[in-house]
Each structure stands twice: as C-alpha cells, then as structure tokens.
Amino acid sequence: MGSLANQTLPTIAFSSQNLEVGSSSWVSTSKEVVLALEEFGCFIATYTNFSPQLHHAIFQASEELFDLPTHVKMLNTSDTPSHGYVGQEPVVPLYEGLGIENSTTEQGVDRFTRILWPSGNETFREAALEYSKVVAGLDKVVMTMVSEVYGIRNAYESLHETTSYLLRFIKYIAPAGDEAGLGIVPHTDKSFTSILHQRQVKGLQAMTKAGDWVGVDPSPSTFVVMAGDACMAFTNGRIEPSYHRVMIEGSEERYSLGLFAFIRDVEIQVPEELVDEDHPLQFKPFDNYKYVHFYYTEEGRRSKCPIRAYCGV
Ligand SMILES: O=C(O)CCC(=O)C(=O)O
C-alpha cells in the first residue's frame, strides 16, 4: 500500500449561484462534477445550505449518542448488514458506528431516537433530521448534474424517488502506541452515492487511479462526495467508485458521519442512452439491497470487484 501522495482532491463549491438549475454556472459546475467523479470517484464539496451551527449540532448529537452504554447502542439493529450498530469488530477494533435508516424522514429518525432514548431526545432528533435533509439535498444536486451531463435525467429522477438515506454516526478510538491504526479497511461503498463529513481529526484517504493514497483533511464546511458501487453500475462503468480507507494517528478520537444513498424497491438498470457500440452493456439490472447482502457473503467478500461479480455482464 503506497504512502500518502502530495496531492489533493478537487474542491467544488455549491453556492446559491450555481445551484440555479440551468444557469451557466450550473452547467459549468456540472461538467466539473463529472470530470472529478470520472477521475477520482469522489471530490470535496462546500455547500451553501450547510451552516456551522448544523455542523456543531450534529457532532454534539453524535457525542451524546456514543456516550450511551454499549448495550443500548446495540439496540440499533437492521435487516441489512452493517446498517445498524457495529462495534468491537476484530478486523476494525478502533471503529464503532450506528445507523439511522430513512434518516431524511420523520418516521426514520423518530424510530431510531425512541429505541435509543425511550423518553425522547428532541435535540438529537432535530439535528439528525435536519442534517440528513440538508446533505441529501447536496446529493440530489450532484446526481442531477451528473444525469444532466450524461443525458439520463429521467432515469436518475425515477431512482431518486425511491432513494432511502442511511445516516451513519462513526467514531474511532485512538490506537494504542505510536503506530497509525487502520480505522476502516480499504473499500468501495455499496451505496449509490455517499457523502462523508469529518470533525477535526484527519484520517480519511482516497486512492487515485495511479494507486496513490490522497489524504482528505477535515473542515467544518466541507464534505466528501463519493460514488458507490451502485453508481458505477448505473453509469455503465463511466464513474468508478472511490476506493478509500481510514488511518488513525495520534491520541485523539475521530468522529465522522456518512450519509449513504441506497435505491429501494426498484432495480437499478443502465439507461439505454449509456449503451452503444463503443460502450457495450456492462451490468445487468440489480437490486441495491440484495447487492449489500451479497457483499456480506463469503463469495462477495472474497471478490476483487463485488459489483461485477454480482451483476456484471
Ligand atoms: O469515517 C470516514 O471518514 C469514512 C467512513 C467510511 O468510509 C464508511 O463508513 O464507508
């Protein structure tokens, strides 16, 4: 595994100007987004609708969540592997995470909050819902831009209607000793898209096509927007997912958040606009959640490229 390259990911600002659909800055930003995703599978974003207050509120909520006793956190279960509580795993001993399914909806956040705090926790509930809605807004802008450039806006819009967002709260404890510890093993996300947000402590690294790791420094106003495996299949291989990992150094705990978009109820299918003689069909229609289940089987875990193993042509 290579050392850290002296390189940074592209940064794209989403401001009130370029958020106006169809404006000339919307069009030029859309091209930037596609270039960044095709080259890196991810990029850094700033987003005008995200405030420092919300940054503060959501990490405050995160701390409160992780301060609950382990047996309470373990009540966060899910039918989907890795969507609920994960902690004390021998392969990633520094990692602990919880997930709110359908976190952009009142029902999703209410359900989670009631399970963890039976007598309620209004500040947590509000922060989680608000954060999910705002960041999901960024996700929608990014993918609308991508679909516009590729001429597949309708296909994306029908997928977006059935998107279910998973908000994961993540905490890494510091490794014992001076050596950097592996916070999360190198992987691509199984989602359609993912948006990560880190607090203070660095650790996230993404791999370039040349095979170098690039560090992504935390900032209260930036996100990392990533393509997942499902996005690669949808775009017929045009956008490859970001291969990333977390390395933890120093003695500080690291808190991060991931908002993952998964497509529910409908199969993801390559739009016909993306298939021609030069771009033969690479993926069969597939179900995003069944794919997650496949990934956690012996075959899925062993596979070098699980999405191709699952639904590659
Ligand atoms: O903690 C992070 O910054 C990254 C987490 C991540 O890659 C994941 O949960 O899939």
Ligand SMILES: [Fe+2]
């Ligand atoms: Fe990830």
